[in-house]
Amino acid sequence: MAISRRTLFLKRRMRNRNKMRKVANGRPRLSVHRSSKNISVQLIDDVNGVTLASASSLEKGLGVVGKNNVEASAKVGSAIAERAKKAGVEECYFDRGGFIFHGKVKALADAAREGGLKF
Template sequence: MAANKRTLFLKRRLRNRNKLRKINKTNKPRLSVHRSSKNLSVQIIDDVQGVTLAAASTLEKDMGFVGKNNKEAAAKVGAAIAERAKKAGVEEVIFDRGAFLFHGKIAALADAAREGGLKF
């Protein structure tokens, strides 16, 4: 039986998340990325306490990229999340790309976050 795209996406996301759980022995916060067709959003999540420490998205009007999902917007969101993470006292995270491949917009976001001072 052929699996549909959504089922394959969910399997890929679970596979990635389970690998992250095995790697994350020191309970570092997780930088979670979500990419839709029109927007991009990231959160830094503390899984131990179950709270979001910082977040950034292209939906924020001050970003100037509402409804845009391109590499330039991803880089700006990456820089914003790095700045907000520093304010929250977070320097090191685990990068959770979900089921999205690490290229294009996701890679641009990660590079900008690294340039902003986040370590992963």
């Protein structure tokens, strides 16, 4: 029986998340979700179960609505870094989910690092 792509994706996501749980030490998690049309990111405090900050390519203020490319991902990354600073967060863990650290996900991470977030 062949394993579906979705099942493999979920296995990758949980493997990544479980590694982070072992070393979390109360730091928030920067969780990325990439779809075929948009990219979004949340800064999540897993201890309290609260979202501290979020950014998405759906936001009109970023000027990338309807675009899903590396440039849009970079703008979303710099926006989340700015909002994290306002929330008082400097360090976090990067949760790429089941997505490969390449292309749009990498551009978002690089822009967030340039904006001052440390992971």
